[in-house]
Amino acid sequence: MGRVIPLYQKNLPRVSFHHTQNGFLAIEGRKKTNWQDERYEKIRSHRKEFGRAAQMAADTRLAFSGMLEMFPDKTYYRRLSSSLLSILKSDVTHLRGERTVEAGDVTALTGFDFNQQAQFNRTCRAPYTIAIDRKNGVAKVTFPAFKPSHKLRAPKQATHFQLIATVHAINFDTNRNDSAVASTVNLPLDGKLTAGISLDIPFEKNELRHLFVSIGVVFVETLNNRPYNILGGRYNAMCIAAVSAKVGEEEITVEEPNALPVSKQLYNHANKTGILHASKPYKKPVITGRKRPRLAKLNR
Template identity: 30%
Template sequence: MAKNSGIIKIEGTLEELTFYKKDGVNFVRRKASVSKARIQNDPSYARTRENNQEFAHCSQMSKTLRQAIHALIFSVRDGKQHYRLQQVMAKLKNQDMDSARGMRKVSIGLETPEGKQLLNGFDFNTQAVLDQILAAPYTIDTDKGTVSFANISPVQHVHFPTGATHVAFQSAVLALNFDTGVSDLVLSGVKSLSLEAAATTIKLTVDRIPEVEHGQLMYLLLVSFNQELNGEHYPLRNGAFNALRIIAVP
């Protein structure tokens, strides 16, 4: 794979070369010499077909999770989010010790303690990793669906980006069946604090724990920043500084 540094930037296939852009950089690579039909039917490409099938499965599982939490994920902005989550899904798939190659599933991997640990702590925005913007400890009651902060001080415990005047906290509990795509997301209320607010206690509570047949529970925390102008609160830079993390996978 080489970079395309010429004055004219081409995208697409030209004879045996494919030109494409990734992360704002132009690349060029030689077109694959093996036909699609051969890969799909030749016995010597069995491993390739298995890898392709599992890759497609992990990509779909990443999409399934992101769609299930759309009410939260639209608040954060990370262009590489899908690919990072897909990598986690690939590791989860590897925890499936029962299925044959090419048929391993994320849902089976998530049944293991190791699988749950792989998903727990995933940050949906690498520009705003939760630990980098929030220094206050919190506790999670997975039975009641509560996330609690004791004596949190915005000026001491929150790293405010330039221009922000308020920080908002919201928790959520998700039940998701990765095999069927059926999901149920329950959100807590939003607790907003100004930068100058005195230390206070915050308790984020959902009104019920969601239930989905054969669904995996996940607990999430969203920390978002706003700017107050003439009494109205506006999202800061379309969520570039907002943090969203999976904080528990029981």
Template identity: 30%
Template sequence: MARQDGIIKLKGQLGGISFYKSSLNGHLARQKGGVDAKRMQTDPAFARTRENGREFGRAGTNAKLLRTAFRSQLLSTRDGRMSNRLSSLFNAVIKTDELSLRGERTVVNGDITLLRGFDFNETGKLTHTFFAPYTADVDSAAGTVTIDAPAFIPTDMIAYPDGATHFRLVVSAAEVDFAENAYNVQSLETEDMLLSAIAVPPVNLVLTMSEDNTDPLFVVLGIEFTQLVNGQMYTLNNGAYNALSLVAVEPGA
């Protein structure tokens, strides 16, 4: 794959070269070729390729399900490469499955805790934005997820973008059944709080989930920035600086 340079950008095929535009990488060119599809599907020489393909497809499907579960929160973030980054991480999780045969490995049988710490917005990481201490506690038996943070001074503990006047913390938890392509999600958020040198009250957000849940459970914590103008609160810069991270991951039974 090569990047097109020059004033005139090409699209289509010419002399065995395909010219196209990628939303992430701009105008590109690559040589047409590859193995015949039927041979790829039947030739024993490509058995490993077929196995890898099945697992990579499974990783993409599972990653999409998690993104869908947290769609409401993801609408407030912006990262064009997030989907690819998450799918790659899911693929890494699948490869840790030591129970299944190659090609049949799954996320559930792998080390799903590798997803902990994943930032949905690479340009607005939670650890680079929110410095106040907090705890994320999961009680699977009782079916509760609790985010606690003591009182803190926003201007000391938050790296906020220019123009922001307020912020809010958001938390969401999802029980995900990858086998059935289903999920149960619950969310809460604080009120908009002033970005100032005056301490805000302690934060206590409690989500009620399923008791004795056996599916993997994912908890995201995020911070969203807003701007108050003439009594109206506006989202700041389409969420470019908002952070959202997986702060807890429970494998399930």
């Protein structure tokens, strides 16, 4: 409960007035807190790490800026900041207050959706595989033949679609990042079986930084051989499908494909709190056991 202060002339310097919807609000000035005191050491540590995670989110958003135009989402920065803060807290090398995203478990970003309104694993149900070859500097994304009208959750106006794959090499400490993009042409959105699709994304050979492989699908409406975006890309979906943490020079190998058929995939999605978790597709439980015997009808 607020404390009543008589508005004498000597008390006016202690009161500040703030304009609100219900009029002016008078608030008594608080005593200045000495945040350098030993009692607030934990608060100072959390502030440093929160600011570091927010800065990393801003730098990472800049690295992915070329893709964000096609996958607009106002909650992207907030969700990314929350995920990077969780990764920063997973750092077991540094002391509290000095932890970094670079030393954390960056694989937690696997399944992060660029557009929360259109999650990739729900929009595109076609199976795919991802192979990362650090030695030769290439990431390969392969889609077997599939029927677009059956495997893609497209808006009604869409007539064609395009698959996009990107590779981002990022060092969070030095803020050095490089990216490469590969995409298909506009493919018809019909019930015919497509040919197998293979996207090769080149990057620097013998790369040691963190590698993020993202896969996306873009829907367009074609009129008179001219493509048009649908509702500003609201239905476009993209996610970080694979993450390869940084390695040493002696650890450079070819990583095997890590994607499973759709029936066995784990669907990663973010809940309202921004925490990533995995859940298996729902299966109707099978009830086993003896059936109850039918009661004989009574003769009337």
